[in-house]
Amino acid sequence: MTSQGVWRAMLGFYLLLFFGFLFGPLIVMGITAFNTPNYPQAYPFEAFTIHWFSDLLGDSELMEGLQNSLIIGAGVVALTVPVGLAGAIVMTQVYWRARGLYYLIVVSPVLTPGVILGISTVIFWKDVTRVTDAKFLYDGFFLAIVGQSTFISAYCMLVFLARLQRFDRAQEEAALDLGATQPQVFRHILLPFLRPAVFSSAVLAFLSSFENYNTTTFAILADKTLVTVLAGRVRQGTTPEISALAVLIIAVTLAGAIAYEALRRREAAREATALAQARVEDGGEPGPALAAAT
Amino acid sequence: MGQRRASPCPRAGSPVIESLVKGLLFAVPFVIVAVFWILAARERRAAADPSAKSFLERNGGVMAAFLIVAVGFWAIVMIVLPQLYMVDFSFHPKLPAKDYGGPEDHYTLASYRYFIYGSTEETDSYNIVHLRAFVLTIGASIGVTFFSFWFCYPLAYFMAQSAGPARLRMLMLLLILPFWVNEILRAFAMRIMLGTSGLINNLLVGLGVLAEPIDFLGLDIGMYTGLAYAYLLLMMFPLYNAIESLDRNQIEAARDLGAPWWHIHLNVVMPFAKPGIASGCTMVFMLSAGALAAPQILGGPNSLWFTPIVYDRFYQAFNWPQGSAYALILLLTCIVFVMAVMRVFKVNLGEITR
């Protein structure tokens, strides 16, 4: 009884510590966004203000970084989703002796430190530019997109692979049997089946691109993304403006997560009622075809 | 030994060798693909399996072309070739951009020599600063990994084995939320907490506990805390997933047999959760060792983490070959670590990346 009480107290203390560690800094940062001092300060709290938020909108460097981040994010999505899809399909078909090597190669970027991906991308394309004289290839946007896509494509592939594992190959054959060509099978059967994965991999790809620092900081060259601007600011010194930005980002994320969760639940509920309805009808109706035939 | 090789004797014919090696590097991936392709075709014919279809037959022309182009571009142009070129580049001297491929360009170990001896020519003294940073980075990353594991394990276990569904969903949500906040911002939040005029110091001084604020950042405490803070969840989820699939009856059985709680964890839960532990440890180690943001933002003025050094080789010293060499050293260390984890935990790559 008492020993159980001790355990429970310890558990409670541990949970408090854990989530305190997780959320404490974020909450404190949130508070500093509304405090007046020029330095992010939570205690003592001097006076409530929202002028750090309005400063944010006027900060052209941040806004430009945000714009660049969005462009790069869109580019990464456009590149990684098809590549990840192709990677997953090839994984299911690749010659069995080559499968291990193939997996090792395409998954290795996930485990490679991001800085190395950035460095190797820059070096390679610089050389390509030198040899081919195609100057447009040595461009911060292009390099950032390609560098990030190296590992983000692997994320997308893993998402597609997880979905593909649940695909019933008989459906492909059924479509073929009904007269469809291979491209039709792909368009009508496989792609619709993968659509949820297309969506989630696109979201994953965009977010991974948006918040990437290690690869981008090398590959972006002279340009800037929101995250590299932020990193520069934070290194030089700190202002509550950054806290304000963090608050905004957290708010947007939170809203998105809640909307997504609500959508998912509604879908689940709809499916459950449909299924229950089908069960009721499974009594085996009289065979009208039989009646028609005799 | 290194000194002798640094002597400029191979300089004469080097542009030829240089382009030869480059061409070879470029050809290697294509040759490997071709070899496998031929092998597959031959094996299909030899097997006489009437249902076996070639890649082209299976996908149709358009799809096959898409798959080959997309995967070829990714695997070869985006992954393999840049890595090979980086390796190649690290064996070149530092030159102005226009001189690469010119007569001054030749293979050299200068960058590696610099890492060890602090000079591209001399071998008299060691490059204490960089070597120390390297060792410290690896050691501290292992430390951060250990801390993350022990800090996460109880919660992962609690969530997987004793939390009810409602509480579980709540905990999950609470765990995921901070993960959506950018790495830089989380490091920034940590800095607000731990700075000399940060919250903790302000509180402690304000309450009279301390007379002088403690320089957490200067002591690198901020950096270690920030690293653990940044990658905690990458330990949490693999652990949770692994423990979650453990049959609760096994634990009950062990308890019935009178095993003490620590014994159950050490001999029942942890061996079962091995793939999750391996996965979590690998991720946290890799990300810590390759971390750039947390050391830049939270590192004290005297702390030298290895990744920022690599960064500085590039964008302050503008010595790209040296940066490449350093990056390669980091990469090799990471590969060794992953292989060691795979060996120790007897898991394969698929289980680590899930």
Added chain:
Amino acid sequence: MSADVELDHVWIRFGPFVAVRDATLRIENGEFFSFLGPSGCGKTTILRTISGFLEPSQGTVRIGGQDMRGIGANRRPTALIFQNLALFPLMTVAENIAYGLRVRGVPRAEQRRKVDELLGLTALRDQGTKRIAELSGGQKQRVAIARALAVEPKVLLLDEPLSALDLKLRQHMRNELRAIQQRVGITFIYITHDQGEALTMSDRIAVMNAGMIEQVGDGQTVFDEPTTAFVASFVGENNPFQGKVVAAHDGRVTVDTPVGRLGGRNPRGLKLGDDAILFVRPDALRLGPGAGGDTLSAVVLNVAFEGTMSHVFLKGPTRKDIIITVGRGESQRLPEQGETASIHYGAAAGLALPAGRLASD
């Protein structure tokens, strides 16, 4: 054009494994033809070969007289109903049925007309807009049939489509399938391991074992006049007695078995000294010493009363028990467990076949 399906010395190999060996048969236009055999006997392989997912390693498949080599599944006049049905879960019922027409570029109005007709035929009239997940097992079955019929195949191939249903629905669907076949009048080729399905629905049955077609015939022939030991033991319950032929004349043989010398018909022309198996159906065996028939005796192991009939299990010569089915009308006293009972059978009931693998091995 007729839609006879011909297999001409078809061999199918997967590496060293031979899935189908030397299959030759001809399925007539409009026939309900079943391939019956245990799992792994090669029947699904044959079906996939006819539908075009496999090419024979050797031999020829002809449909309507035309060699099908090199013609893919999507260009053959066949439609396949898959074991798991393989309905498209993301399409509605109507979209599923219309799919074959859609990929053929049939105009929408025509598609709609055809779908309505098929929904009527398969009793799904108001279900067209439903999703597949919303259907019951029997309804899914019908959608699969309608989808396959929509492309107006010459041959409908069915790969154990009833195996996922419960017993009652399965029996109901048998009748329905047969009725649909008679209505549309095309060739049905049906794969099953369930002899009840094969016997009730088929015009003719091919019994397969280990890649070989053992016998082809209508249900009654296969049941009453099996030509191999496998068919005799696989189709319907049978009691085998193994031994050597000790006498053979006038279309009859005597086989020396561990339970005594037993006589039977000799359709395969067994000769003196041949290894043979003598089969007697459980319902042809009678309790008590026979007058003029063949008699044997064995220890009663168990008596099971099952309402309209009873089963008596006796210790057989091998590990397999001898089974006797006793109808309710037959007045004999049922024996007690442990007693030694005499049993006999009529002269026509014994059937001697060359020794070979039994289905229960």
